Amino acid sequence: MSGQPETEQRIREAAFRALVKHGYADLSIKDIGDELGQNPSLIYHYFDSKDELLLSMLDVFVEIFLGQRAEEPITDAETELRRFVGQILHPEPAQVEAVMSAPPSDIETAIARVFVELWAHATWDDDFRSKTTAVEDGLRDAVAHIIRAGIEREQFRPVDPEQTADHLLFLLKQGIHTQTTTDRADAVDQVQTIVDEILADISRES
Template sequence: MNAADNTENTPDTRTAIMEATYAALCKHGYANLTMQAIADEFDKTKAVLHYHYDTKEDLLVAFLDYLLDRFLDTLDIETIDDPEERLVALVDALLLGTHEPRSETDHWEYHTALLDIRAQAPHNDAFREQLTTNYRHIEATAAAIIEDGIERGVFREVDPERAATWLFATINGARLHQVTLDESDVAEDVRAAIVEEWLDWLRRPNGE
């Protein structure tokens, strides 16, 4: 491997590729996304992309894995002691992107682009496998918060995994509606329903 190859194999280069993929996917969508479109978003050639990833599919699978890592890195909810506050922070991050430095417009452009990838999952085993991995990891995070709340007497006795599944399905539905319907307040309305009504039900009643 020569010196140029070493330069192209650094963590910074990989991060730059992922960020370029993010930008190109938001700009072009899945159908019009090409390796050249991704290369156009950063200061490397298309050859650098093919050095790391043989196909667009390989790159997008790596991108989905990168999204999970970045989400976990920027979430920063472990310092929140109260289980209810921690759960609300997770909801806000998943639904509104409050953990991200990006703008609200960028947040929904990203979810529109991600919807394109998710639409391929029924016919693409690699996409489906990575999306499932991401889903299970985040669902487990929610379940762990709920279980902690139960053990500390904050939440009522429920099945943590089932409650987390319901919560994540609700959030996913809200994101889908936000990017596919002419309704700009869906995410905020669902967030309010979760925080003001579902969490009120989840709290352990006094004296229970």
């Protein structure tokens, strides 16, 4: 089908925006079609169901936060790790626009809401659980890769890269979840403070 990849991407972007507005439980194919500006029947030419579409949309997370990171050389591990943490806690419009042509205006809130909605649905759905596990494994591997590079360049102490990566990702996930689901507006700032303490602890210069 001509233009299939481009149309699929537009549908994913519309689903992203619709999910932010409606939440998983209330989201319908019609809502996505309205956001897309097309008859909802078009979506079924590309995706069999809402869940298949949202599962494919999780690849957007991978592109936003990972991209080609694993292939990039690391010269300053601490700077790279701070950049990675910053991208997750405070994603910038330009960062998202690199993989989405029409992201929501408040991209930080949008990504946090989509994260909470899809990860919560993984509680009940094995397919979603498998996909969110793969996304988290990719994030963990990326963080461990940065930490390992820092150890090799003697910027970091010889800590366990995988365990430290797990620690950081648990913090990031909890901060996003808490800020999105409670009135703790300072949750992400508190996570950043703890991350700074971890970086100070593993730094050779501390």
